Amino acid sequence: MRWKNLMEQTVYENRWFRVNLADVELPDGRHLDHYLIRMRAVAVATVVNEANEVLLLWRHRFITDTWGWELAAGVVEDGEDVAVAAAREMEEETGWRPGPLTHLLSVEPSNGLTDAVHHIYWSDRAEYVGDPEDDFESDRREWVPLKLVPDMVARGEVPAANMAAALLMLHHLRLG
DSSP, X not given: OOOEEEEEEEEEEOSSEEEEEEEEEOTTSOEEEXXXXXXXXXXXXXXXXXXXXXXXXXXXXXXXXXXXXXXXXXEOOTXXXXXXXXXXXXXXXXXXXXXXXXXXXXXXXXXXXXXXXXXEEEESOEEEOSSOTTGGGOSEEEEEEGGGHHHHHHTTSSOOHHHHHHHHHHHHHHHO
16 A cells, blocks of 8 residues: 655754655545654764674763664765765764775664665774764764674664664674
8 A cells, every 4th residue: 555645845944854744645545644754864884893893882862861882873964975974974973984884784764754764884994093073972982792782782782773783784794
């Protein structure tokens, strides 16, 4: 069954997202008002070193009042290449400049409410360039053994679905 978006109007907008109200026609002909959030693409990056350790950030999310492990991430600026944005975010948030990035996966974390797409990249090497510019975004940055990832996800220590998917995929690729 396909729902049809007949029309949208913006009810709120800022530089990161727009909240729109859509007139949606259901397959049986009924209509409903549906709010949706239109967002910029998000670029995510990490590195897995020779010891199969992944670079993670331990951070608090005030919206859910939870702590968890995450990868460096941020919005892609207008005209910016997604991989370039991922590298920029990783350096700003961790102080590590990644080597050549490889696309790992793209996910839609909440496609019933938003059109956000998170593009996740990784590298097998990085260079430490100094303290992170955006050190306020995380409590600490650590190299965590990739072999611990499945148990960390199972314990809820990686609460963001996009981060859990990326880390489990890296675990699969590197450790089988």
